[in-house]
Amino acid sequence: MPQHYPFTAIVGCEPDALDPMGLSLVLSTISPQIGGVLVRGQKGTAKSTAVRALAEVLPRISVYDGDRFSIDPDDPQATSPDGPFTAESARHERPVRLVELPVGATEDRVLGSLHLQSALSAGEVSYEPGLLARAHRGILYVDEVNLLHDHLVDLLLDAAAMGRSTVERDGISVSHQARFVLIGTMNPEEGELRPQLLDRFGLTVEVSAPHEHAARAAVVRRRMAFDGDPTAFIAAHAADEAALSARIADAQQRLGAVRLGDAALLKIAEVCAAFEVDGLRADIVTARTAIAHAAWCGRASVTREDIRQAALLALPHRRRRNPFDAPGMDEELLDQVLGDDDLPPDEPHQPDEPHQPDEPGPEDPGQGEATDPQGDLPQGDGQGRAPEGGPDQEPPAVDQPRDTPENSSDVNPPEQDLPALPPTGAVPETVVQAGTPSPRPRTFTVRGLGEGAAGRRSRAITSSGRRVGARRPESGPGSLHLVETLRAAAGEQPRRRALQPPTPEPVEGLDIRAEDLRLAVREGREANLVLFCVDASGSMAARKRMVQVKTAILSLLLDAYRRRDKVGLVTFRGQGAELALPPTRSIDIAAARLDEIPAGGRTPLAEGLLETARVLRREQLRDPQLRPLLVLVTDGRATAGAGAVDRSRQAADFVAGLGISTVVIDGEQGPLRLGLARQLATRMGAEHVPVDEVTADGLTRTVRSQLPLSHPAPSTHSSSSRSPSTSR
Structure with missing residues (x-):
């Protein structure tokens, strides 16, 4: 079994000094309803290392024996397609799963599909769980999420928000729980997520390599120590790992008792309005994150510091009006809106009235002054495309020296660097x-119809989309087209039975062979x-x-x-x-x-x-x-x-x-x-x-x-059909 780098050994993920990445990962595991984490950063910044190490410190969970959907035995409302299970059913504890979703995964692999072996050998229609079922009550990790097909990202985010996955396809109707912590990592240099998808992630953090010499040296020293003797290195951090796991478990237990007062809720609304975020998802995510941060810190109620930390994680990616806006957060404006004073305590409720935090509390003389935070907002922040230190601050090219010999006649400059003009x-x-x-x-x-990389523009034969035909599997992998497979096999039955030796009993059933398999041809963009x-x-x-x-x-x-x-x-x-x-x-x-x-x-x-x-x-x-x-x-x-x-x-x-x-x-x-x-x-x-x-x-x-006309679409039933590129 591979040994993972300890979470607490990552510089910036020490239990008492979590950086934004470490804090966001921990808070999302304390309260999965936050909606997951998107970690943005350049290559080599320990994004994947931190996510894989996080699963090792999470508390173990209890599951029923033989339950592929990992429902919670202590939840009386939970049901499993593998059930029914009762209180007397055998159960065991296991570590939390970290399920990794490959960028090239298909929709069938994510949602689940027909169990092919059972269908072909025994004629039984049974469901093969997908990655969403396997990730229930665990972590679903997508590396390079910005390269994942948009329809798969939509599917993941919908499942994470609803907590349930429903499959209606190939004669199968299955619904199961799918509550998981969705964590995505990406390098912005390789492309951005669409704003609609970006908003669906609860928290977002930007990571970069440290600039301090001591921090960089510490990273190298620890990594070399782990590579030299992983067992000893893990043992040296075992105590910190156990302490972090216990603290996460304690915060999960404490989460339901944390009080979100009326004053704190109004302050969250004031902060979200001040930063002009669209919709109310930002308010909800900020409130849930503030509650999780209070539970992490051992507090019984949400404070100003909890709201500040939650806003820094939940709002930056929701401020971007369009892709040209620079990401980030104006912390001075945030501190200005939060103020320097602690949140006022809520007035006590009557003993015979249960406290309902979502309903308006008693009138607060100070609340009327905080209802319009837009009065003196700075208008210049976040409105231009050029980030700080961008092209607007560079001197014009006329001031640059032009007599360098290497720029005199080089018509084809090196491809790896962009030289001076x-x-x-x-x-x-x-x-x-x-x-x-x-x-x-x-x-x-x-x-026309092409065969380019999946996108959202031109019609093409892709791995996703609506089913328009079938093909033989020799031309590449794909999803099974059951109807066409059965049709191909049925057409061969008279010939195959004629070639079989006579038997006392007539042969029943459908003889399906490998050459009968047909894969779906799908039309997408x-x-x-x-x-x-x-x-x-x-x-x-x-x-x-x-x-x-x-x-x-x-x-x-x-x-x-x-x-x-x-x-x-x-x-x-x-x-x-x-x-x-x-x-x-x-x-x-x-x-x-x-x-x-x-x-x-x-x-x-x-x-x-x-x-x-x-x-x-x-x-x-x-x-x-x-x-x-x-x-x-x-x-x-x-x-x-x-x-x-x-x-x-x-x-x-x-x-x-x-x-x-x-x-x-x-x-x-x-x-x-x-x-x-x-x-x-x-x-x-x-x-x-x-x-x-x-x-x-x-x-x-x-x-x-x-734009060019493409050649006519080829026959979708040919095993070697390909749409030629218009550039050929």
Whole structure:
């Protein structure tokens, strides 16, 4: 059995000095009704280590023998599909389970499904429990939850909120309890969760590697000691582990007796209103977290400090109005709303009246003054996209030195780092920021049926969605299509019986063999890649023009964030091109990189096209089913170096040979026009769009209208059917 790193040995998870991550994990186990924890942080910050270690310190639970659904024997209302169980039924104690949900899990694996062996061998319809049933009264852990399919995240959060899972499929109707602590970890650099899903997590914490030398050294020292002798290291922390387990058990017992007074409840409402969170889920989660924190600290009632700690864990991710808002919490505003005084004690209730904390208590002279906390709120916090220390605070690119030799002629910069932009001579550079993005840009989809990665945009054959056909299992794994399996077997019965030797008794039943198996073909949605290639030269440096282009890209980024698309950005100016934004789903990084793009200098059109082709080919090697769209924004001029025009024509021919559907946005304006962008579009077989349509709505509309047509959908009954990519 593998030995896990002790929870109390993690720097920041010591019992008497829990950091936000450790505190949120502990509070969620004390009160699972909080709704789970989302831990956000860069790689190597002990997120997974802390979650796996948490299960080792939780108190053991009692279950019935032979109960796959782990209902609580002490709960008279609990029922199990494996039951019925009585008070005389045998029971035993076992550790709390930590159930890990793989990113590539299917809906059948999560919910449960038909027991295939019983159905095929004995003809019995029985239910095989899924991960939700196994996680009941335990921990369900999803690493890289931001990469999990959205419909699975919805399913998990619904089960965590309702405490029950119901399965209605394949002739099965089963309902069972599913109360668990949902813990998700993620790296924001790999993409964000949608706001609707983010709000469903009770608590969220941001973790990062410590900057203090002593703390970093302590982490390394402890890890090396564990790797050198795990048994001795675990034994050295056994006492702390036992003390933490006992304290959690005591807090769980104390939880129901903690009093949430009227003054504390009003203060929670005041805090949530001051931070302008949507809905009332924040109030409920903050109240439950404050009660759990009071139980953890051994208090009989909720205090100001409990509310403060609860707000720091429950509100930061609910303050984000859109993906461009910087996450975080204004602690000065929080302290201002909470005040310096302790919460006033509630007036005692009459002896013959039971206390009902959810009903309004007696009138408090001070409550009337706290009903409108919005009077003097600072309006600037959380309203802009640029985080503190972001692009707005950087000096303009014109002040940077431009005579470094390594930037003079490197057309294809290294892919692992984003180097400085190439020099532009004496032409001044300008940096403009995008305007307000369209909150709901027009939705564009790839027409036809693809086979790309699961997303929320274009129709595709995916692992989830509605069932539209069946296929043989040779072309990959999938879920069983029972009806088609039985149909295939039934068609073979006369031939198989004719080949069998005669027997005294007639053979009854259906002879099902491996070659009869059929897997479901499901139609869902796929994600796409929209790659922008933007001319950032001096001829495109007009402020209004660049603002329009950046605003349009920002609107598409917002839409791509919601629909799980990938978006990339290549810019060219001066003497070369660079991949300013590698294809990504991280909206924060994308918005920051977009604002930093300067404009000015000559036009290396050939270098921009070749860099774009390199990015597209690399992405297609990573995902052959990816269906990209290239949006080229330029006036068509090529002025960088001798032979620039000929090189740009050769590069255009090369990109056209890739078969990528392309839109050319013509940046040329004025009464005298050379028409170079139109010629370029003709050479590339691309659609030409005048610059007058390069607006937030116009560019989005253009992208929507010019996405490529896919080939006709293949037969869903063929074992080797695949929808060819439009780029092939």
